Amino acid sequence: MPEAAPPFLIYLLGALIVPFLRGRFRQVFALAIPVIGFVNFYLIDKGVHWKVDLLEFELILGRADGWSLIFTHIFTVVSFVGILYILRDNVALDLSAGLLYAGSAMGAVMAGDLITLFFFWEMLTLGAVLCLLARRTPSSGRAAKRYLLVHVFGGVVLLAGLVLHLAAGGSTAFDKIELSGVGPWLMFLGFGINCAWPIVGAWLTDTYPEASVGGLIFMATFTTKTAVYVLARTFPGEPVLLWIGVAMAILPLFYAAIENDLRRVLAYCLINQVGFMVVGIGLGTPLALNGTAAHAYCHVLYKALLLMAIGSVLYRTGKSKATELGGLVRSMPVTCLFCCIGALSISAPLFAGFVGKSMIISATASGEYGIVFLALLFGAAGVFLLAGIKVPYFAFFGRDSGLRCEEAPLNQLLAMGTIAVVSLLVGTLPHQLLYPMLPDLSVSYEPYTVGHVTDQILFLLSCGLAFVLMLRAGWYPAEIRATNLDADWLYRKGGPFIYRLADKSLNAINAAVARGFLGRFVPGVTNFFESGGPRLACFVMTPLWAIQRLTPEETDAARHSVFRRAKHGAFPIGITAFFAVILLGLLSLLMRF
Amino acid sequence: MPSPKPSPGGKSAPPAPRKYFKLLVAACGFFLLLDLVFRLTGFDKHPYLKWEQWPGFYGIGAFAACILLVTISRFVVRPLVKRDEDYYEKSSSEPGGKSDA
Numbered sequence: 001m002p003e004a005a006p007p008f009l010i011y012l013l014g015a016l017i018v019p020f021l022r023g024r025f026r027q028v029f030a031l032a033i034p035v036i037g038f039v040n041f042y043l044i045d046k047g048v049h050w051k052v053d054l055l056e057f058e059l060i061l062g063r064a065d066g067w068s069l070i071f072t073h074i075f076t077v078v079s080f081v082g083i084l085y086i087l088r089d090n091v092a093l094d095l096s097a098g099l100l101y102a103g104s105a106m107g108a109v110m111a112g113d114l115i116t117l118f119f120f121w122e123m124l125t126l127g128a129v130l131c132l133l134a135r136r137t138p139s140s141g142r143a144a145k146r147y148l149l150v151h152v153f154g155g156v157v158l159l160a161g162l163v164l165h166l167a168a169g170g171s172t173a174f175d176k177i178e179l180s181g182v183g184p185w186l187m188f189l190g191f192g193i194n195c196a197w198p199i200v201g202a203w204l205t206d207t208y209p210e211a212s213v214g215g216l217i218f219m220a221t222f223t224t225k226t227a228v229y230v231l232a233r234t235f236p237g238e239p240v241l242l243w244i245g246v247a248m249a250i251l252p253l254f255y256a257a258i259e260n261d262l263r264r265v266l267a268y269c270l271i272n273q274v275g276f277m278v279v280g281i282g283l284g285t286p287l288a289l290n291g292t293a294a295h296a297y298c299h300v301l302y303k304a305l306l307l308m309a310i311g312s313v314l315y316r317t318g319k320s321k322a323t324e325l326g327g328l329v330r331s332m333p334v335t336c337l338f339c340c341i342g343a344l345s346i347s348a349p350l351f352a353g354f355v356g357k358s359m360i361i362s363a364t365a366s367g368e369y370g371i372v373f374l375a376l377l378f379g380a381a382g383v384f385l386l387a388g389i390k391v392p393y394f395a396f397f398g399r400d401s402g403l404r405c406e407e408a409p410l411n412q413l414l415a416m417g418t419i420a421v422v423s424l425l426v427g428t429l430p431h432q433l434l435y436p437m438l439p440d441l442s443v444s445y446e447p448y449t450v451g452h453v454t455d456q457i458l459f460l461l462s463c464g465l466a467f468v469l470m471l472r473a474g475w476y477p478a479e480i481r482a483t484n485l486d487a488d489w490l491y492r493k494g495g496p497f498i499y500r501l502a503d504k505s506l507n508a509i510n511a512a513v514a515r516g517f518l519g520r521f522v523p524g525v526t527n528f529f530e531s532g533g534p535r536l537a538c539f540v541m542t543p544l545w546a547i548q549r550l551t552p553e554e555t556d557a558a559r560h561s562v563f564r565r566a567k568h569g570a571f572p573i574g575i576t577a578f579f580a581v582i583l584l585g586l587l588s589l590l591m592r593f
Numbered sequence: 594m595p596s597p598k599p600s601p602g603g604k605s606a607p608p609a610p611r612k613y614f615k616l617l618v619a620a621c622g623f624f625l626l627l628d629l630v631f632r633l634t635g636f637d638k639h640p641y642l643k644w645e646q647w648p649g650f651y652g653i654g655a656f657a658a659c660i661l662l663v664t665i666s667r668f669v670v671r672p673l674v675k676r677d678e679d680y681y682e683k684s685s686s687e688p689g690g691k692s693d694a
Contacts, residue, residue, distance in 0.1 A: 139682070253662055253666075254662065254665055254666045254669075254670040255666075255670065255674075257662060257663055257666035257667070257670075258666050258667065258670060258671045258675070365645070370644075374644070377651075377654055377655075377658065378658045378661075378662070381654070381655040381658035381659055381662070382658060382659070382662045385659045385662065385663075450631075450636070451631060451636070454624055454627050454628060454631065455628070455651045456651070457624055458621070458624035458625060458627075458628055458649075458651050458652040458655075459651040459652065459654070459655045460655070461617065461620050461621045461624060461652070462621060462651070462652040462653070462654075462655035462656040462659075463655050463656075463658075463659050464617055465617055465618065465621050465656060466655070466656045466659035466660055466663075467659065468614060468617060470659070470660065470663055475660075475663065475664075475667075476663060476667075477663065477666060477667040477671060480675070481678045482675045482676065482677070482678055483675075483676045483677060483678055483679075483680040483681060484670075484671070484674040484675060484676070485673075485674040485675075485676055485680075486674070492681050493681075
């Protein structure tokens, strides 16, 4: 059997070559990369591969175990459908960005040490920034800068934590780390920034809706899920994660309910679902950790499907806001169908979400975490109401916006169809397809019990009933074109404020220094060294000239002569020798004492 | 591409789907009844927490959660956080945001 190559290498090489190709050849090549990635994936044996020595560190580029393989698998699936989805426009930047992003994410999850992880962690940011720039609008350019700002900050926090961790005697091993001391806490926070924790995660809903139509598929998959993977590896069972996860599962929903941009609604719901995974990591039991991996896998599927469906709407109509959309089922019936499958995949039986998320909820129910259990149920109801009902309803049904457009292009429909089929297969055959990939195979879980299925159907129908009744009663908040303040205010308004503060204070110091130092002190010193000597000489010579009874004109001429000679260093040798003798005499006198 | 009819300030909520409303209510009723039967007969239910033993817990819970979520969003969160649509863009044209060009 041929040897497997590091997955990231295939993707990064592909990303480098794509810009040099043209036309159909580029399309075929770009799509071939994930296909090669897929074949390569099945050649990877469990174990540690591809070790490289760098200085005194041993870098491990491939650690293949349950955790890394399930994440690499879903990343490979998304890289394929993502590339297929953006294939039609055949833009080198978009294709390269997607491949680079996917390769970085696979490099990060396959990393066996913290230094390799850090390297790919930073590359993820590059991929995301390219996906934002690929939208090619002024506001996406600004969003890319904000994204870069936040993630460079996060990277510095992580690097500082890593250095302190190593300095305190910690190892570079990418395994469970004790959350004590400044280093591990900084690393914890650095991971949390990418994981979109409350407050520090405001970058996500700020920038994601600015990404290109296809770029968002990659963004919604790689950054946060890599962060979930890293947290599950390094800080499993950390109680504080439980409450961070609960906050993530609940708080964004209140924003999603009043948000107008449907892609931003999905971004808020993404944080909610990542919150479930963080709760699973916080619980740290084998079932909960399996649930985190399974939910990450399934979540990526249906989030990608929903974002693709709304992305196709944006692609065809140029609009993604609820106030501008509605009734598109007439123009885009197939996209609408896929959007509904994506919505059902969130948690309906027979679809992916049902077999993944319920593991985490069951894990909280079987422990002593009643409040967490209730919070997750609230989160599950909310996300179905908003991502599952609100998004398809406002885009494809509801008030007819009058928009008429073509159905999504074939490649986008194929991409959505692929994900829909995978979601259905995973949902119906979890024991064959999903559960054998989970990290801990000793845990058994059966999602399809009669009680669970009927409970879940009742749960989802009740969400639907609540939505319809609220619409009929006029209770559901009208969609309004507005900006809703979030923690991104801190850097979007705070940043310019600090800029102005720094401008006023530091630039004032700068100006004062420029005036005082450069304007007065430096010319003074220069003047002293340039004309200090001859001035002193003139000061000594003036009485001598007076004794010689020189006229004022002759005195002036003598003074000019001194200045000229000082400037050119051209005093007669006799005078120089005379002063040298005096100097030596003074020195010999000093030596006597 | 035809221009969309702008909704008047977004004030008019889209009409609720009437056709399937009765079906939805009937389905909810059916599964609620099924839940009651299962509770009474003790069939295939393994409640871990005391709330789960209440009949119709998942139905009533989800319904209440949705109402609570929307109500808080509408009457608490929106008045607190709502700003003009160009809230951030306005500031970026000011001198402080000139680096955003």
